[in-house]
Amino acid sequence: MESGAGRVGGGTFPAGLEQPEGSFRFSTDALLLADFAGQVALPEKAFVADLGTGCGVVALSVLRERASWKAVGVEVQPLLAAAARRNAVSLGLESRFFVVQGDVTSRECLREARAVLSGGKDGNPGLFDAVTCNPPWRREGAGRLPPSDMRRMALFGTERTFPAFFSAADGLLRSGGVLAAVSGAERTAELLAALPGRLNPELLLFVYTGTGATDTFFLLHARKNGRAALRVERQDGAGESVLSRS
Numbered sequence: 040m041e042s043g044a045g046r047v048g049g050g051t052f053p054a055g056l057e058q059p060e061g062s063f064r065f066s067t068d069a070l071l072l073a074d075f076a077g078q079v080a081l082p083e084k085a086f087v088a089d090l091g092t093g094c095g096v097v098a099l100s101v102l103r104e105r106a107s108w109k110a111v112g113v114e115v116q117p118l119l120a121a122a123a124r125r126n127a128v129s130l131g132l133e134s135r136f137f138v139v140q141g142d143v144t145s146r147e148c149l150r151e152a153r154a155v156l157s158g159g160k161d162g163n164p165g166l167f168d169a170v171t172c173n174p175p176w177r178r179e180g181a182g183r184l185p186p187s188d189m190r191r192m193a194l195f196g197t198e199r200t201f202p203a204f205f206s207a208a209d210g211l212l213r214s215g216g217v218l219a220a221v222s223g224a225e226r227t228a229e230l231l232a233a234l235p236g237r238l239n240p241e242l243l244l245f246v247y248t249g250t251g252a253t254d255t256f257f258l259l260h261a262r263k264n265g266r267a268a269l270r271v272e273r274q275d276g277a278g279e280s281v282l283s284r285s
Contacts, residue, residue, distance in 0.1 A: 052099075052100070052103065052130070053065070053070070053096050053099075053100060055129075056094050056095070056096055056099070056122075056126050057094060057122045057125055057126055057129070058094050058122060059094075059118040059119060059122050065093060065094065065096045067248055067256065068173055068221045068222075068223075068256050069093070069096050069097055069173050069221075070096070070100070071221055071246055071256055071258060072097050072171060072173050072219060072220070072221040072258065073096065073097045073100035073101055073171075074100075075219055075221070075244070075258045075260075076097065076101050076169065076171045076219040077100065077101040077104045077105060079169060079217050079219060079260070081108070081168045081169055081217070082168055083107050084107050084108070084109075085105070085107075085108045085109075085168040085169060086108070086109050086110070086111070086156055086165070086167050086168055087101065087108060087109070087110040087111075087167060087168065087169045087170070087171060088110070088111050088112075088113065088152055088167045088169075088170045088171070088208075088211050089110055089111070089112045089113070089170075089171045089172070090113050090143050090170060090171070090172040090174070090204055090207055090208065091113065091114065091115070091143065091172055091173060091174055091175070091204070092112030092113060092114045092119075092120075092123055092138065093114060093119050093123065094119055094122045094123050094126055095112055095122070095123030095124075095126045095127060095136065095138070097171050097173065098110040098112050098123075098136055098171070099123075099126060099127060099130055099132060099136060101171070102132050102135050102136055103130065103132070108135070109135045109136070109137075110135065110136050110137070111136075111137045111138070111139060111152045111155050111156075111167075112136065112137070112138045112139070113138075113139050113141060113143055113148060113149075113152055113207075114138060114139075114140060114141075115140070115141060115142045115143070117140055120138050120139075120140035121140075123136075123138045124138045137155050139151050139152045139155070143203055143204055143207040144203045144207070149207055149210055149211060150164060152211065153165055153166065153167075153211060166211065166212060166213035166216065167211045167212055167213065167216060168212075168213060168216050168217070169212070169216055169217045169218070169219060170207075170208040170211055170212055170216070170217075170218050170219070171218075171219045171220070172204050172208065172218075172219075172220050173220070173221050173222075174200050174201060174204040174220070174222070175200055201226075201229060201230050201233035202233045204220075205218070205220075205233050205234050205235055205238060206235060208238065209235040209237055209238055209263065212238075212263040213263070214263055214264045215262060215263060215264060215265070216262070216263045217260060217261070217262055217263075218238055218259065218260070218261040218262075218263070219258070219259070219260055220258070220259045220261075221256055221257070221258050221259070222256065222257060222259075223255070223256060223257075224245055224255040224256060224257045225255075227243070227257055230259065231259075234261060237263050237264055238261040238262070238263055238265075239261055239262050239263075239264070239265035239266065239267065240259060240260070240261045240269050241260050241261060241262055241265055241267045241268075241269060241270065242258075242259070242260035242269070242270050242271075242272065243257055243258070243259060243269065243270070243271045243272070244257060244258040244260075244272050244273070244274060245257045245271075245272070245273045245274070246258065246273075246274045247273065247274070247275045
């Protein structure tokens with residue numbers, strides 16, 4: 040097991056989060072998404088699903104800022120799912136963050152995620168107010184593959200990756216619910232094309248964190264059954280809140 044600069048509970052979040060050895064280390068895109076998602080206007084007691092939660096950094100960051108929200112993280116890799124649960128305990132958030140170990144393409148997995156909202160009671164499983172996701176957006180064959188299988192799964196997707204994540208989001212969101220996603224800017228067209236018809240893109244925010252194309256990300260805000268026109272905005276630098284822009 041590898042760790043960051045300090046203990047999770049010691050004021051060093053997110054540096055202190057547990058990340059299993061050999062796994063992908065969360066980076067700028069995850070932190071941009073956490074900030075972006077945490078400022079979305081949602082009901083006071085919102086329920087959020089974080090698809091591909093990894094060690095839980097996005098969901099846990101949001102919950103630290105929103106004391107009345109709850110979240111379910113879905114993670115296919117068992118070691119990362121276990122680390123996310125332990126990170127929630129370390130932060131004292133285990134009563135508000137629930138981790139489902141499974142694949143977003145599995146109906147059973149998504150049914151389990153939705154069932155968390157019902158508290159294990161019989162009846163129709165609930166729907167989420169928001170879904171966050173940072174899907175593996177690097178193209179297979181683009182760049183050198185990392186030696187670790189865990190890192191490859193977290194970083195590199197296929198032509199089916201975006202459709203799988205967004206189909207899952209569509210199935211989890213209530214009408215009017217929000218999808219917040221992040222990707223490298225070079226995948227903008229493919230990501231938008233993969234959105235199901237009911238997920239209407241309302242905002243594309245391009246964030247320039249450096250001087251090269253590989254330092255450019257975009258954040259997507261889409262609403263289920265929304266009708267608003269698409270806005271496209273940009274921000275230079277990632278040091279401040281992505282929503283604190285002129």
